[in-house]
Amino acid sequence: MNALLSGEGITKHFAGVTALSGFSFEVPSGAITGVIGPNGSGKTTLMNIITGLYRADRGDLFFDGRNITGLPPHRIAALGIARSFQNIRLFSDQTILENVLLGTHLHRQAGIADILLRLPRLRREERAAESFCRELLERFELKHLAEHPVGRLSYGDRRRVEIVRALALRPRLLLLDEPAAGMNATEKLRLAGLIRRIRDERISILLIDHDMEMVMRLCDSVTVLNFGKKLASGLPCEIQGNPAVREAYLGLES
Amino acid sequence: MNDLLAAYGNLIDMIFLNSIIAYSVWLTLSANMFSMATGGFLSLGAYTCVYLTMQHGLPFFAGAAAAALAATAVALILGLPLLRLRGDYFALATLAFTEVVRVVALNWESVTGGALGIFNIPKYTDTAVLLIVFVLAVYFCWALEHSPEGRARRSMRRDETPAAAMGVNIFTHKLALFAASGFLAGLAGALAGHLNYFIGPNDFGLMRTIDALAYPILGGVNSLAGPALGAAVFTIFPEFLRFSNQMREIILGAVFVLAVLLLPNGLTSFRGFRGSRRRERRMGVREKGGG
Ligand SMILES: Nc1ncnc2c1ncn2[C@@H]1O[C@H](COP(=O)(O)OP(=O)(O)O)[C@@H](O)[C@H]1O
């Protein structure tokens, strides 16, 4: 299978801490790829480097055969890479619909003349964007919340809204950073269904989590990070039986 | 009686002029730019326009347009490096710009009249012109707000990281808004130059810049009515405090501090000034209990 996204020798230091060291990975097209690792193993750092929020000290990133190392976040988004955040970052003063609408930002065509003269193109485009976002919310059973402010939503709903906002970008690759964190069993089940549906719509997914169960259930392949290094990678069943992985996890969680 | 009319006419002119300046400042504040370049742009606009009309015989309209464009160009040149700075350094650097413009105005006698300033400037700016520019400025801001660019602006004001992750080019947005702010301030400067028969280098310094910042902050940054409201109150209020110059500064300062401390959305926090719930949300007014 062709890799949609791949990284080679990604290294990142923070004052005194090596968050990632020589980490290489591949995210194949059309699949759900998992990255797991204990807390502090460098998962979020990896995601921030992919999305251009941080710059790797060393290493290269390739997306669809193109070197994307060091591109700023908005350029990464324009390539079709969307993300969620571990600590949910919705715009808390806006409604759910407005949050999701920002996802259509890159698809806007109206220029300054359309805006200042309020030409029909602007209104047509805004109407189209709004109905697109409402449809998206409907498909993920969030339609009834469209006009709600973020503040009134449950934690699980906020996570789902953030994922829908990312989908409004019409991405080719979706990066999810611990999407199940803080969810109860029912919410997790629902989330798993949602992630599968996204995959079925041919959006590739990189799922980052420290919760083994979720990743094992959903992913087609898994890479394990420990102290910024690759510990193992393979099929979920292979990873589950890997003694080194068990030790890293049990050693830290006991 | 005539004196009274003249006095109020002047006050109305000042309200419109300061409102235009308030929207210029709002364009930066509402995108997390604490710009102190306003005084510099005003000065640039005023001297450019007065120079062109008085020394080159250009019509007022052409001089004002040239003033606005000159300030826009300077804003672009200034913004390109300065907008890469951290917020507090950006504020300091723009303040330095305002100061540099003042010093240049003080010394470039052939154009600015030096420390004495320029006298006998023909009065071209009247209430009608001010009203037209004011309406256009409000319309400009309103149209921007009700467009995808406004949505991007509100999002990046709240949190730049997710906005960028959704594809918003933060730098370009800020640069464009800074340039638009320069345009409006340059135009306002041109209007100010032909309003009172006289301009001097100290008309547009630090104090003028701080006043300009106070308008939208006092009025409320999260509402389109805020800047005009703040400018009106900030212009009218001191008239009632004419009895003592010292008390005036103190009371004005105290009112300002209280407003900032007690009113999260400036004067537009009061019910009467708020629009419908829907419009309010569009403008991004904070919801109660919004997490
Ligand atoms: N912005 C930062 N500044 C300093 N240290 C950081 C920063 N981001 C992450 N780190 C450090 O890098 C290491 C990896 O963190 P992170 O990538 O967040 O781990 P994970 O997401 O796997 O829990 C941790 O030791 C963390 O403290």
Ligand SMILES: [Mg+2]
């Ligand atoms: Mg993390």
